Amino acid sequence: MHINKKLLTIDDAERVSLKEIKDLYKAYINPVYEDVFSTFAIGSELIERAEGLWLYTRSGKKVLDATGGQGVLNHGHNHPRILAARIRYQQQQRMEVHKTIFSPYLAALSANVAAMLPADLNYPFFCNSGAEAVDGAIKMAHKYHAGSRSQILYSDISYHGKLLGAGSITGSKELHYGFPKIPGTVAYEYGNIESIRRTVSALRKKDGSSDIYAIFLEPYSASTGRKCDGEFLKALREICDKDNIILVFDEVFTGWCKTGNLFYFMDYGVVPDILTTSKSIGGGKSSLSAFVARTPVLQKTFGNHHDFVLHSTTYNGFGEECATAIEALNIIADDDYVSQSRRAGAMISAQIAALQAKFPGLVREGVGQGTLFSIRLNIKTELVESALRLLPVTMVKQDRFVYQVILAGITDWMFSHYNVYTSFTPEGINFSPPVIVQPGEIECFFAALEGTLQAGLLATTTTFISNRFLKFLKR
Numbered sequence: 001m002h003i004n005k006k007l008l009t010i011d012d013a014e015r016v017s018l019k020e021i022k023d024l025y026k027a028y029i030n031p032v033y034e035d036v037f038s039t040f041a042i043g044s045e046l047i048e049r050a051e052g053l054w055l056y057t058r059s060g061k062k063v064l065d066a067t068g069g070q071g072v073l074n075h076g077h078n079h080p081r082i083l084a085a086r087i088r089y090q091q092q093q094r095m096e097v098h099k100t101i102f103s104p105y106l107a108a109l110s111a112n113v114a115a116m117l118p119a120d121l122n123y124p125f126f127c128n129s130g131a132e133a134v135d136g137a138i139k140m141a142h143k144y145h146a147g148s149r150s151q152i153l154y155s156d157i158s159y160h161g162k163l164l165g166a167g168s169i170t171g172s173k174e175l176h177y178g179f180p181k182i183p184g185t186v187a188y189e190y191g192n193i194e195s196i197r198r199t200v201s202a203l204r205k206k207d208g209s210s211d212i213y214a215i216f217l218e219p220y221s222a223s224t225g226r227k228c229d230g231e232f233l234k235a236l237r238e239i240c241d242k243d244n245i246i247l248v249f250d251e252v253f254t255g256w257c258k259t260g261n262l263f264y265f266m267d268y269g270v271v272p273d274i275l276t277t278s279k280s281i282g283g284g285k286s287s288l289s290a291f292v293a294r295t296p297v298l299q300k301t302f303g304n305h306h307d308f309v310l311h312s313t314t315y316n317g318f319g320e321e322c323a324t325a326i327e328a329l330n331i332i333a334d335d336d337y338v339s340q341s342r343r344a345g346a347m348i349s350a351q352i353a354a355l356q357a358k359f360p361g362l363v364r365e366g367v368g369q370g371t372l373f374s375i376r377l378n379i380k381t382e383l384v385e386s387a388l389r390l391l392p393v394t395m396v397k398q399d400r401f402v403y404q405v406i407l408a409g410i411t412d413w414m415f416s417h418y419n420v421y422t423s424f425t426p427e428g429i430n431f432s433p434p435v436i437v438q439p440g441e442i443e444c445f446f447a448a449l450e451g452t453l454q455a456g457l458l459a460t461t462t463t464f465i466s467n468r469f470l471k472f473l474k475r
């Protein structure tokens with residue numbers, strides 16, 4: 001077979017230099033990725049190995065990964081039991097593919113999910129991304145009413161993913177993209193029950209029946225730190241019950257003990273009709289998600305011979321993904337991740353309070369619980385605005401850009417001076433470590449943040465900007 005170039009092998013991939021990787025990104029992925037990643041100090045490193053919260057770089061650094069992999073890494077990197085489960089699956093040459101042959105792994109994983117969730121949330125459908133789970137849930141809710149209802153409600157503060165369905169009901173301005181929307185999407189105000197009541201009564205048909213097939217909600221919004229209280233969730237459940245509207249909770253990010261309980265909604269005894277989940281169900285290795293339906297919802301939608309494959313995907317319930325997730329859930333139960341997450345949350349809250357006491361004008365608040373925190377700062381942006389003229393003009397025009405550059409400067413300083421890798425959002429600095437985080441690792445993060453704030457925002461921001469400037473000069 002003739003191919004123009006020699007194909008790269010895994011050996012080649014593991015040996016290529018950083019410069020070569022960057023060239024490959026520019027040529028074959030997207031030159032902008034190369035440009036943006038290279039802006040940050042971590043863009044000068046390659047990761048050789050990862051274990052728990054620690055990254056080991058090719059240059060010999062040991063780096064604390066405080067990101068928690070955006071909710072994927074509750075078990076940390078390469079948890080030994082997760083690795084063993086995958087190796088065992090492969091060594092036994094198990095079967096991955098066929099949907100028409102009974103899978104013991106799919107069966108066991110489905111039973112485990114049902115056992116861990118409350119009430120009759122008994123029927124998971126496994127797919128691979130959070131957005132896919134959301135799209136599946138939208139279809140299921142629509143099917144529940146056999147197409148007789150046309151409206152779906154979503155919150156003005158929400159992120160559900162970037163597929164067309166999930167994107168259609170993503171409300172947060174900075175996360176939303178101008179693509180075609182599914183029909184009949186209506187926004188309500190996050191956490192405001194009156195806003196939902198008004199919308200529900202506005203969307204009645206002539207005969208007085210509801211035209212709404214589903215209401216979507218992130219009970220805890222990971223991207224903003226906003227959360228709904230028990231009173232709100234109970235009132236929402238009542239509204240949905242009254243008009244037979246499917247209530248969908250999206251806990252793709254916050255599930256599997258990220259916010260303390262197994263799922264955030266479980267603190268309040270309110271059960272949705274469908275739950276979407278993903279991220280740490282895969283133990284940090286398997287790309288897995290699910291929408292989980294209550295029994296009557298499954299029965300009325302895909303629970304008949306005519307429609308049981310109305311929703312399917314090629315990679316639904318793949319063997320190794322399911323085997324990995326079975327182990328991931330057993331670890332969560334065996335090692336009591338609920339208690340671990342709550343203990344870590346208490347320690348993190350105490351550290352943030354101590355930081356506030358040290359920097360009373362600067363550290364405004366810590367928002368979060370479990371192992372999902374955002375540290376918000378009071379920042380005087382005029383201090384560094386003039387230095388920002390060094391940056392490309394289109395970027396400067398973005399919303400809250402100055403604030404974000406300052407946060408980027410802080411995280412970049414934490415990496416280059418303290419070997420601590422963390423992320424930020426437009427709201428603040430994230431500390432969202434794995435649930436398995438140890439007290440010493442929490443202390444390590446806060447020592448780095450304290451040292452960085454002590455260096456001063458002018459120093460951290462101008463260093464970040466001038467590194468960027470130097471990069472332009474080197475071109």
Ligand SMILES: Cc1ncc(COP(=O)(O)O)c(C=O)c1O
Pocket residue numbers: 070128129130131132134159160161162218222250251252253278
């Ligand atoms: C609450 C929520 N829903 C859906 C998604 C989309 O998941 P994915 O990126 O796997 O499509 C995310 C991703 O972070 C999320 O946080």
